[in-house]
Amino acid sequence: MARVGLTPDRLVRAGAELADEIGFEQVTASELARRFGVKVASLYSHVRNTQDLRTRISLFALEEMADRAADAIAGRAGKDALVAFANVYRDYEREHPGRAAAARMPLDPETAARSAGPRHAQMTRAILRGYDLAEPEATHAVRLLGSVFHGYSSLESAGGFRHSAPDSEETWNRILDALDSLLRNWPTEPTS
């Protein structure tokens, strides 16, 4: 009966690779079982259901990105750190589009809370130490950076900037220049 050695972890990793190959939306219990040469029902001892599988892939991707981000910002500060940090997200999107899509999947509040999400926010906040932002402005800035990284990846992977000049690479660099400049000159609350 040839045991393949399924474990939740192996399923999740294979699921992540599958997502990169065929798209996160297309990741299905059936397809994953097929890859392992195993009957679908066999997966159900390791993950609760398809939703659970997807959630685990999402959590996995978030962790992987956080690890890379932590690595990227170590020993850097200021714009240098900002650029290295931001590039982690963009590079991850290009290298692992399926996992990146997984990482963008909405999670329910409790799951989100114990995901690497807060770690990402913490690292973003660490980047801001190189700039001079007191609370609550720092939080606003964290959210802005999150939105930009999230939004840019998503638009770029959807092909939004593919067939138009200037090329996406140039825009990305100029956006990072702009964000650096903005963080150095964060506006005070307007009086008007």
Added chain:
Amino acid sequence: MARVGLTPDRLVRAGAELADEIGFEQVTASELARRFGVKVASLYSHVRNTQDLRTRISLFALEEMADRAADAIAGRAGKDALVAFANVYRDYEREHPGRAAAARMPLDPETAARSAGPRHAQMTRAILRGYDLAEPEATHAVRLLGSVFHGYSSLESAGGFRHSAPDSEETWNRILDALDSLLRNWPTEPTS
């Protein structure tokens, strides 16, 4: 045999409402047929398949947003226009989360080209007339604004900012202040 009066248009509108109620991901031909009190197969004379249905809902949402945006920026300029324009996206997300999710669905290049996407880009460019940006910087700025609106909506609707201070409303306003400030002081290419 009671004809219900199905048309592609009615299906798409009902699909959009369904998306707002149960989530865009959950919009299915079967559920839509159920709503109309009609057999599933009957939908296939009006839309090619489920993918086609979803694509049409996405296009519909993009048009609807574009119409609102056009309305919002008419007769406004500068920060006033920026804020009104940006709020269209945020309000649409809150009012019609399912349609907004549909609008974020990746489209294939040809479909994207004949969608309201380019119209959104054009309007964003129009906003920038209130600021002093020459090409290619204007394009970079268009893409930045798109990323922020897109990313913020997506994070906010996923609950990213729900249970933490300061509240999302405040962040949103400060982000708009920051973007206005950034556009007024768009950095030149750094020499380093």
Added chain:
DNA sequence: TGACTCCACCTAAAGTATTTAGGCAAATGA
């Protein structure tokens, strides 16, 4: 008005994905 033609919606059927229940055999360990 009666026959005709559409076509909107139907039934039927095949294919695939999800999920649960229960069984057997390989691995584990006393």
Added chain:
DNA sequence: TCATTTGCCTAAATACTTTAGGTGGAGTCA
């Protein structure tokens, strides 16, 4: 070596998708 655990199986119910072909009601034209 025997008992227990557990990894993967078969079987079956439910649901969604899609295609092929049929039927009857609405509008049209003589």
